[in-house]
Amino acid sequence: MTQRMIYIDSPVFVREPELKAKGIENIFPDRRPLALEIGCGVGDFLVQEAARRPEWNFVAIDIFNKGCLKTCNRVEATGLTNIRVMRAEARWLLNHFVPPQSLAAVYINCPDPWPKKRHRSRRLVNRTFLELLRCHLAPGGHFWFATDFADYAEMVADILPTVEGYIRQTETPYTTDLGDYPVSKYMRRFLEQGQPIHLFHYRRAEDLPAELLKPPGLEPGFRLRWLARENRRNRPRRIKEG
Numbered sequence: 001m002t003q004r005m006i007y008i009d010s011p012v013f014v015r016e017p018e019l020k021a022k023g024i025e026n027i028f029p030d031r032r033p034l035a036l037e038i039g040c041g042v043g044d045f046l047v048q049e050a051a052r053r054p055e056w057n058f059v060a061i062d063i064f065n066k067g068c069l070k071t072c073n074r075v076e077a078t079g080l081t082n083i084r085v086m087r088a089e090a091r092w093l094l095n096h097f098v099p100p101q102s103l104a105a106v107y108i109n110c111p112d113p114w115p116k117k118r119h120r121s122r123r124l125v126n127r128t129f130l131e132l133l134r135c136h137l138a139p140g141g142h143f144w145f146a147t148d149f150a151d152y153a154e155m156v157a158d159i160l161p162t163v164e165g166y167i168r169q170t171e172t173p174y175t176t177d178l179g180d181y182p183v184s185k186y187m188r189r190f191l192e193q194g195q196p197i198h199l200f201h202y203r204r205a206e207d208l209p210a211e212l213l214k215p216p217g218l219e220p221g222f223r224l225r226w227l228a229r230e231n232r233r234n235r236p237r238r239i240k241e242g
């Protein structure tokens with residue numbers, strides 16, 4: 001899928017030069033625990049989460065330009081000041097811009113399921129990704145992962161207990177009782193169709209041996225290669241969108 005690139009002119013949108021110049025922890029006027037939502041879509045989950053956790057700062061990323069634009073519009077409409085939006089690929093951002101052990105929380109809701117067997121390796125959440133995330137989560141940092149896709153849930157439920165340093169916060173590997181976890185656009189869509197959402201909640205262990213805090217190295221994942229191609233093909237244009 002190619003994307004129509006619209007210039008995002010929003011005070012909450014952060015571009016790479018600003019990120020490089022300031023560092024992710026300094027893009028907000030005040031330092032607070034920093035949380036990251038990966039694949040924010042249109043931003044409806046994050047505005048709910050950021051409103052109920054005003055003591056945290058939130059970075060929302062997505063590789064789709066239009067999703068970033070809609071998220072920016074939504075953030076501006078709510079008046080929330082603790083959210084910034086970036087168009088970025090998750091592994092790239094973690095590897096290049098997120099300091100070690102700095103994230104109070106990471107959220108991933110309804111990531112692309114890649115249902116075909118031959119495409120499973122394209123799934124974002126796999127062993128290497130969880131090892132990478134472990135390096136960037138703060139001690140005690142939260143990892144929330146929600147998927148509508150049962151096969152993805154089973155895959156992650158198999159892997160997570162074998163990745164050292166994650167501590168389960170639910171009685172079972174995942175729960176379909178969402179409690180007060182905010183509902184995203186995709187989650188709502190599946191819930192309305194009577195399909196369960198599988199919610200994982202883990203926390204990073206307080207103390208980890210140094211060897212578990214070494215990043216596994218940037219794997220040029222499918223989305224990273226796709227984004228590089230898209231960026232070569234497109235140059236953002238300034239278009240007024242209502």
Ligand SMILES: C[S@@+](CC[C@H](N)C(=O)[O-])C[C@H]1O[C@@H](n2cnc3c(N)ncnc32)[C@H](O)[C@@H]1O
Binds near residue numbers: 067124
């Ligand atoms: C199925 S949508 C879900 C959107 C939203 N989280 C929700 O639940 O409504 C998955 C989103 O993840 C984004 N995405 C996929 N791979 C990504 C990656 N490697 N880094 C950042 N965003 C990614 C896609 O662009 C898409 O917007």
